[in-house]
Amino acid sequence: MIKLDATTSTNDYAQALLTKGENIAEGTVVIADKQLMGRGQRGNSWVSEPGLNLTFSIILYPKFLRPSDQFELSKAISLGIVSYLRTALPVNLSLISVKWPNDIYVGDKKVCGILIENLVSGAKLTHSVVGIGLNVNQTQFSDSLPNPTSMHLVANSAFDLEQVRKELFGYLDARYLTLRNGAWHKMNKEYAASLYRFGEMREYQVKGVLMRAQICGIDDIGRLILESESGEKVHCDFKEVVFS
Numbered sequence: 001m002i003k004l005d006a007t008t009s010t011n012d013y014a015q016a017l018l019t020k021g022e023n024i025a026e027g028t029v030v031i032a033d034k035q036l037m038g039r040g041q042r043g044n045s046w047v048s049e050p051g052l053n054l055t056f057s058i059i060l061y062p063k064f065l066r067p068s069d070q071f072e073l074s075k076a077i078s079l080g081i082v083s084y085l086r087t088a089l090p091v092n093l094s095l096i097s098v099k100w101p102n103d104i105y106v107g108d109k110k111v112c113g114i115l116i117e118n119l120v121s122g123a124k125l126t127h128s129v130v131g132i133g134l135n136v137n138q139t140q141f142s143d144s145l146p147n148p149t150s151m152h153l154v155a156n157s158a159f160d161l162e163q164v165r166k167e168l169f170g171y172l173d174a175r176y177l178t179l180r181n182g183a184w185h186k187m188n189k190e191y192a193a194s195l196y197r198f199g200e201m202r203e204y205q206v207k208g209v210l211m212r213a214q215i216c217g218i219d220d221i222g223r224l225i226l227e228s229e230s231g232e233k234v235h236c237d238f239k240e241v242v243f244s
């Protein structure tokens, strides 16, 4: 574990280590109290109050995955976080879910974001930097964030950050080993059942069109499968669907 007081972004720091070509052990974690330029999905920034939350990146070498299977890593990481939070938070298990593709929710609020950056060489995924921002003890958020929450806000009490880190790492490790042992398919059902709004008829904007549909799973390449009221199934990538 490389523990930093401050850095621009732990994902960038991890990428720089890989670029230098040093021998970095798989599972090395870069963790920082403060990120000056934390990055989120879709070019957004990730803002986290220093010292209150977990912001870290894990270096992995998932050479056993083909580039077309890269969403399997996201599934394993998401399930690791969900299963940890289900033990740590005093709420109904079903409230802790994966908002496809990369957010972890408690109820209708986001508690954790994931940013996975992969390097592909030939037909293999050679390097992955798995960035995780988990809101632990922060209780006030900028109004510009749509729906943030934290473990503290959910449980109504503060957490020992070091203990959260250790426990969470245990869950992530276990899921990564399952993936590495080739047992991904074991996780598919659990992943689908853990999806935010799984099986609920709701409104979505799909490829620009408003429709009522229910989430019924993920296809082989990680696209969300929505089933409309008339039974039509639509496979969407993340730019093609808006949750309303």
Ligand code: BTN
Pocket (backbone or CB within 6 Å): 008, 009, 010, 011, 012, 035, 037, 038, 039, 040, 041, 042, 044, 046, 054, 055, 056, 057, 102, 103, 112, 113, 114, 115, 131, 132, 133
């Ligand atoms: C998102 O929800 O948009 C993804 C957020 C990912 C944030 C984490 S914090 C640690 C790592 N370093 C970064 O710059 N981003 C990720």
